[in-house]
Amino acid sequence: MSVIDQTAPMPSTKVQSRKVVLSGVQPTGVLHIGNYIGALSLWAQEQVKYQNYFMIVDLHALTIPENIKAETLRANARTVAALYIACGIDPEDSVIFLQSQVPAHPYLAWILTCCTPMGWLERMTQFKTKSEQAETVGTGLFVYPALQAADILLYHADYVPVGEDQRQHIELTRDIAQRFNNMFGEYLKLPEGLYRKSGARVMGFDDPTAKMSKSLAETRKGHAITLLDPPNVIKKTIMGAVTDPGSETRFDHASPGVRNLLELYEVLTKESRPAIEEKFGGKGYGFLKKTLVETVTEALRPIQEKYQEITSDPAYLDGVLARGAERANAVASKTLEDVRQLVGV
Secondary structure (H helix, E strand, C coil): CCCCCCCCCCCCCCCCCCEEEEEEECCCCCCEHHHHHHHHHHHHHHHHHEEEEEEECCCHHHHCHHHCCHHHHHHHHHHHHHHHHHCCCCCCCCEEEEHHHCCHHHHHHHHHHHHCCHHHHHCCHHHHHHHHCCCCCCHHHHHHHHHHHHHHHCCCCCEEECCHHHHHHHHHHHHHHHHHHHHHCCCCCCCEEECCCCCCCCECCCCCCCECCHHHHHHCCCCCCECCCCHHHHHHHHHCCCCCCCCCCCCCCCCHHHHHHHHHHHHHHCCCHHHHHHHHCCCHHHHHHHHHHHHHHHHHHHHHHHHHHHHCCHHHHHHHHHHHHHHHHHHHHHHHHHHHHHHCC
8 A cells, every 4th residue: 555645646647658768878988889789779779669768877977986077077978968869869859868967866866775775786796896996985886776776767767778787787776666665655667678689798899708898998999999980990990809710600600709790790780690691601700890890880970970060069969958957857856756755755
């Protein structure tokens, strides 16, 4: 039974004509082709089916404050927003906004943090990985999954399009929402992940056993192709990609480096695996790489052109973010008010 005071307004039950999708990207590092394949292209492709909320999660970027400069964070946030649009996200339909411009996010995160057992957070693999790489660890890095849960639950999201490595976070969000509902009454919706089967994890060109990284894209040449790389850099990166001494181009038998190139080609061209294997079979990795250079360059060309157009008009981007924040606040503040009523504050 709900604990809501029956004399007070009930939580919103407005029916959405479309299912709700929520996702976001941190404005740290450089957006690369792995981000495009695993997230941005999927968002653009599926956006007409859903009511979309796409964030630039700048509060998440503060979990390791030692790595942040204020002016860089602000500039990166605008770059990510412009790339959202350049990659095909329609700001007139989808809601594009800065997480920090919606105060309900940290507010709900605190309430959810209070509902989240420490043991759940201690099991998170991303915390273990990042904390091992740092001399000191702030509490924000430990509890940020609660903020991520708040990001999703504020908008009653049905789906969250993420990479396979984020599955644990979706499961934790569901656990947190269920625990809240058990404690205070059924209200928060349990979201589901949307996972791309092929290309969901684009690996580093220099190390095909590790997922492509935004931070390494900034510091290690040959690791990734960023969305704004010119053709000569794209060519150098792909031609230098790690493969093996053989010539195997079948998906099920290829080495990690070759499979990475084949899957990237598959996702960008949408050709079938049998057709791809026939195309590259027996022709050597040089032919595969040269063909992929052309494919990637052509795929990024319209994105880069659109990005230049958007960033040449700062007032346009300011308007997109202002309207996005207004639309996001309208939904998030209502959810927060309902939650406050449920918990008694």
